[in-house]
Amino acid sequence: xxxxxxxxxxxxxxxxxxxxxxxxxxxxxxxxxxxxxxxxxxxxxxxxxxxxxxxxxxxxxxxxxxxxxxxxxxxxxxxxxxxxxxxxxxxxxxxxxxxxxxxxxxxxxxxxxxxxxxxxxxxxxxxxxxxxxxxxxxxxxxxxxxxxxxxxxxxxxxxxxxxxxxxxxxxxxxxxxxxxxxxxxxxxxxxxxxxxxxxxxxxxxxxxxxxxxxxxxxxxxxxxxxxxxxxxxxxxx
Amino acid sequence: xxxxxxxxxxxxxxxxxxxxxxxxxxxxxxxxxxxxxxxxxxxxxxxxxxxxxxxxxxxxxxxxxxxxxxxxxxxxxxxxxxxxxxxxxxxxxxxxxxxxxxxxxxxxxxxxxxxxxxxxxxxxxxxxxxxxxxxxxxxxxxxxxxxxxxxxxxxxxxxxxxxxxxxxxxxxxxxxxxxxxxxxxxxxxxxxxxxxxxxxxxxxxxxxxxxxxxxxxxxxxxxxxxxxxxxxxxxxxxxxxxxxxxxxxxxxxxxxxxxxxxxxxxxxxxxxxxxxxxxxxxxxxxxxxxxxxxxxxxxxxxxxxxxxxxxxxxxxxxxxxxx
Numbered sequence: 001x002x003x004x005x006x007x008x009x010x011x012x013x014x015x016x017x018x019x020x021x022x023x024x025x026x027x028x029x030x031x032x033x034x035x036x037x038x039x040x041x042x043x044x045x046x047x048x049x050x051x052x053x054x055x056x057x058x059x060x061x062x063x064x065x066x067x068x069x070x071x072x073x074x075x076x077x078x079x080x081x082x083x084x085x086x087x088x089x090x091x092x093x094x095x096x097x098x099x100x101x102x103x104x105x106x107x108x109x110x111x112x113x114x115x116x117x118x119x120x121x122x123x124x125x126x127x128x129x130x131x132x133x134x135x136x137x138x139x140x141x142x143x144x145x146x147x148x149x150x151x152x153x154x155x156x157x158x159x160x161x162x163x164x165x166x167x168x169x170x171x172x173x174x175x176x177x178x179x180x181x182x183x184x185x186x187x188x189x190x191x192x193x194x195x196x197x198x199x200x201x202x203x204x205x206x207x208x209x210x211x212x213x214x215x216x217x218x219x220x221x222x223x224x225x226x227x228x229x230x231x232x233x234x235x236x237x
Numbered sequence: 238x239x240x241x242x243x244x245x246x247x248x249x250x251x252x253x254x255x256x257x258x259x260x261x262x263x264x265x266x267x268x269x270x271x272x273x274x275x276x277x278x279x280x281x282x283x284x285x286x287x288x289x290x291x292x293x294x295x296x297x298x299x300x301x302x303x304x305x306x307x308x309x310x311x312x313x314x315x316x317x318x319x320x321x322x323x324x325x326x327x328x329x330x331x332x333x334x335x336x337x338x339x340x341x342x343x344x345x346x347x348x349x350x351x352x353x354x355x356x357x358x359x360x361x362x363x364x365x366x367x368x369x370x371x372x373x374x375x376x377x378x379x380x381x382x383x384x385x386x387x388x389x390x391x392x393x394x395x396x397x398x399x400x401x402x403x404x405x406x407x408x409x410x411x412x413x414x415x416x417x418x419x420x421x422x423x424x425x426x427x428x429x430x431x432x433x434x435x436x437x438x439x440x441x442x443x444x445x446x447x448x449x450x451x452x453x454x455x456x457x458x459x460x461x462x463x464x465x466x467x468x469x470x471x472x473x474x475x476x477x478x479x480x481x482x483x484x485x486x487x488x489x490x491x492x493x494x495x496x497x498x499x500x501x502x503x504x505x506x507x508x509x510x511x512x513x514x515x516x517x518x519x520x521x522x523x524x525x526x527x528x529x530x531x532x533x534x535x536x537x538x539x540x541x542x543x544x545x546x547x548x549x550x551x552x553x554x555x556x557x558x559x560x
């Protein structure tokens with residue numbers, strides 16, 4: 001994933017870019033077959049659990065109960081995803097667990113028509129067994145769309161829920177002793193901002209790449225790079 | 238401007254907007270559109286200045302949420318006051334059927350030709366149905382419509398709970414078949430053709446077989462009423478499926494994916510209508526066709542009216558509103 005303007009790696013990228021009427025590019029990450037299959041499995045479990053409960057509740061109602069059960073199982077089979085996708089921001093319970101959401105391919109929320117199209121065509125994606133058609137179609141299309149998604153013009157993307165604040169390492173800001181071009185500046189600021197996600201060993205390893213240019217060695221070189229990063233981000237000396 | 242200054246200058250705006258978006262209330266402030274535009278501008282600026290990934294992701298996430306909220310109501314605006322689905326049932330549905338007449342005729346042919354062929358064949362040859370259906374099914378069908386046994390829908394002790402059970406069964410079974418016929422069309426029409434031909438053969442076969450046995454007064458009064466909605470709905474579901482398949486086979490000026498998209502937008506309208514028709518059919522089949530207190534002549538007359546209504550509805554309804 002990335003906001004890089006470089007196009008060479010876009011063939012492999014799952015990034016979906018959409019230009020909005022406000023003339024900016026929105027980014028989202030398309031979700032692949034595995035998380036979607038897991039989401040489907042969770043949904044299927046919920047559905048069968050619900051149907052089992054309904055069956056228990058109406059078992060004493062005789063023939064009318066059977067009718068009611070058939071009616072409910074029909075709705076559960078065809079309209080369970082539609083209901084959630086339209087009224088719950090494109091998320092069935094399974095998709096919510098996997099942090100996925102269904103959107104139109106211009107990244108606007110799904111409408112009833114879109115959701116109905118993609119979910120009725122789930123029957124085609126299932127053919128001949130266990131979603132073989134859907135999985136083949138997903139792997140062949142760049143944005144992991146199954147047949148229903150292609151026909152409806154919908155996408156399944158990750159719903160990002162990232163931490164809101166980011167702490168910077170505690171060291172004083174220092175200007176860089178040598179000139180840095182823009183790519184180098186970005187590399188150093190990213191290195192500084194990701195200090196909590198990287199293990200100490202990995203930080204050291206990354207800093208050692210630059211050991212020939214840095215005046216310090218060992219752990220001090222990591223701190224040295226961090227202070228340059230803080231200065232680049234606008235920290236005061 | 239350095240990144241931290243940028244963040245300091247705007248972080249209050251962003252936090253306010255985040256809080257606004259988390260609230261589920263539909264009505265946002267009057268200034269939401271201008272806030273949204275400012276946010277878009279800030280994202281563009283941040284990208285241009287090559288601020289760090291972390292900030293870009295945060296802004297992108299916020300813009301995405303605001304974009305969702307901003308464009309959530311993409312419903313088509315209508316000049317009249319009636320809701321869209323009333324308009325759709327009054328004239329939208331017959332209009333879309335007429336607009337796709339080619340597919341409807343093909344679908345009708347694929348359904349009716351096997352139906353009549355099989356009907357005539359089983360009428361002439363009393364044993365032919367056994368080679369198409371398991372003997373058990375043939376026997377149970379015969380038993381259901383046997384005028385002597387008083388079984389099936391004429392069972393004397395059949396009560397309203399049985400009707401309700403059959404209603405559930407017809408909904409699940411028939412509407413499911415309708416949806417599958419539509420969905421199957423995406424495989425180059427093959428799925429839709431299969432379901433149309435198969436159902437034609439089955440329905441025609443049973444009708445011919447029962448006619449040849451002389452069960453006319455028990456079979457036809459039962460099917461005439463709901464048949465008006467059910468048989469036409471099968472044909473329309475097939476037409477919707479054929480439309481999908483044809484978009485892939487012959488996309489015309491568009492790419493295949495675009496053609497499929499456009500066809501599906503149209504076809505789903507038909508499927509909405511098919512759903513409504515099959516609901517009516519299931520209701521009639523469970524509560525009207527199966528009623529043993531209503532005389533056969535009344536069933537024929539009312540059935541005839543249903544057919545007349547369906548034909549007039551699809552041929553004439555909404556002509557005035559057609560552009």
